[in-house]
Amino acid sequence: MKLLGIASVVVLLTAGLVSAQSAAALPDWSGVWQMQGGTVFDRATQTGQGGALSKGVREHPPYNAAWEAMYQRNLKLRDSEQLPDPINTCGTPAGFPRLMNVPDTYEFVVRPEQTWILTENGPNVMRIITDGSAHPAPEDRWSTYTGNSVGHWEGDTLVFDTVSTRMSHYPESGDTVLDRTGLILSDEAHVVTRLRKLDEQTLEARMVIEDSKALTAPWNVTKTYRKMPKGTRAYDYACAENNRNPVDAATGRTLILGPDGKPLGAK
Amino acid sequence: MKSKLIAGLLVTCGLLAGAQTLVAHHAGTMFDEDKTTDLTGTIKEFQFTNPHSWIQVVAETKPGEAPKEWSIEWGSPNQLSRQGIRPSTFKAGTKVTMRVHPMRDGSAAGNFVAAKFEDGKIVGRWE
Numbered sequence: 001m002k003l004l005g006i007a008s009v010v011v012l013l014t015a016g017l018v019s020a021q022s023a024a025a026l027p028d029w030s031g032v033w034q035m036q037g038g039t040v041f042d043r044a045t046q047t048g049q050g051g052a053l054s055k056g057v058r059e060h061p062p063y064n065a066a067w068e069a070m071y072q073r074n075l076k077l078r079d080s081e082q083l084p085d086p087i088n089t090c091g092t093p094a095g096f097p098r099l100m101n102v103p104d105t106y107e108f109v110v111r112p113e114q115t116w117i118l119t120e121n122g123p124n125v126m127r128i129i130t131d132g133s134a135h136p137a138p139e140d141r142w143s144t145y146t147g148n149s150v151g152h153w154e155g156d157t158l159v160f161d162t163v164s165t166r167m168s169h170y171p172e173s174g175d176t177v178l179d180r181t182g183l184i185l186s187d188e189a190h191v192v193t194r195l196r197k198l199d200e201q202t203l204e205a206r207m208v209i210e211d212s213k214a215l216t217a218p219w220n221v222t223k224t225y226r227k228m229p230k231g232t233r234a235y236d237y238a239c240a241e242n243n244r245n246p247v248d249a250a251t252g253r254t255l256i257l258g259p260d261g262k263p264l265g266a267k
Numbered sequence: 268m269k270s271k272l273i274a275g276l277l278v279t280c281g282l283l284a285g286a287q288t289l290v291a292h293h294a295g296t297m298f299d300e301d302k303t304t305d306l307t308g309t310i311k312e313f314q315f316t317n318p319h320s321w322i323q324v325v326a327e328t329k330p331g332e333a334p335k336e337w338s339i340e341w342g343s344p345n346q347l348s349r350q351g352i353r354p355s356t357f358k359a360g361t362k363v364t365m366r367v368h369p370m371r372d373g374s375a376a377g378n379f380v381a382a383k384f385e386d387g388k389i390v391g392r393w394e
Contacts, residue, residue, distance in 0.1 A: 242317065242319070258376070
């Protein structure tokens with residue numbers, strides 16, 4: 001009995017030591033970060049001047065003809081201000097990979113068994129499992145906003161594989177886009193992301209996106225994040241707290257509610 | 268001295284707030300970014316809330332006409348607080364002149380550009 005007790009203590013101490021060593025080997029991504037550049041998802045292929053809402057601005061993912069047509073439809077709706085951002089409906093998450101492309105702050109919480117990407121805007125929580133687990137079998141998973149992510153460490157680089165994100169033919173169905181140009185992917189999207197610290201002030205996410213329904217070739221997109229000054233805090237972003245900008249279901253246009261709660265400009 | 272320093276910081280932060288485009292949770296196309304309107308009146312309420320802050324201002328109108336309440340949209344408290352803005356920045360009852368990008372349809376609402384207080388303090392970019 002006494003021997004068992006000693007053995008238990010040894011096991012516990014060893015487990016604690018292993019855990020501490022694992023944690024110590026992980027990179028330090030502490031602090032609060034901010035995405036660099038505007039919210040055009042793929043700035044490398046952007047044509048047209050301005051931001052995601054500017055007429056004429058678009059990106060050029062390797063879409064097949066059917067998905068290029070859907071993107072062009074969304075661009076036309078964007079140009080006529082009738083493509084409301086789905087996250088205007090408070091509570092709708094940005095989803096992955098869009099959550100790598102949002103304003104406000106980011107936090108990257110690295111633990112031995114999981115890494116969490118927390119975005120203040122939304123908010124969104126992305127969980128990347130790094131305990132050696134594989135993806136669940138196809139019949140045991142379903143589409144979610146952030147999908148299912150498993151990863152591993154290659155030195156200081158977190159490499160993770162994401163599947164089972166949400167299908168989105170937005171706006172005819174689904175409620176995810178990659179940015180306000182109306183860029184979309186299907187539920188077959190498969191993303192491999194390499195996330196690493198370039199220097200003390202910069203994190204980089206290199207994504208290779210494959211989508212057997214929407215794309216004819218892998219699509220490479222890189223986003224970078226800058227560390228904000230020490231002491232910067234992230235806060236709640238409770239979108240439903242005082243949302244005076246609901247979307248008019250009839251027109252797709254965003255409204256402004258006056259102090260009486262009624263839409264301004266309404267006849 | 269301390270209050271002057273705070274005021275100075277506020278003006279500096281305010282300038283920063285005006286200089287940096289605040290990313291909105293919705294498109295800002297209902298506002299005419301090529302046009303500015305100045306409103307003089309009294310602050311009724313500062314809603315320091317997500318997803319957007321709103322400054323309710325009861326603005327003077329033409330002589331003989333009743334004052335009109337305007338709704339002025341601004342960034343989220345998260346964005347604004349990182350630029351030095353606080354709930355106390357716009358106290359109810361304070362006289363102020365607000366500069367806004369007005370709504371295209373003429374409604375009594377606008378997007379915040381800057382504010383000038385009676386003591387000369389400026390928040391935002393007043394050019």
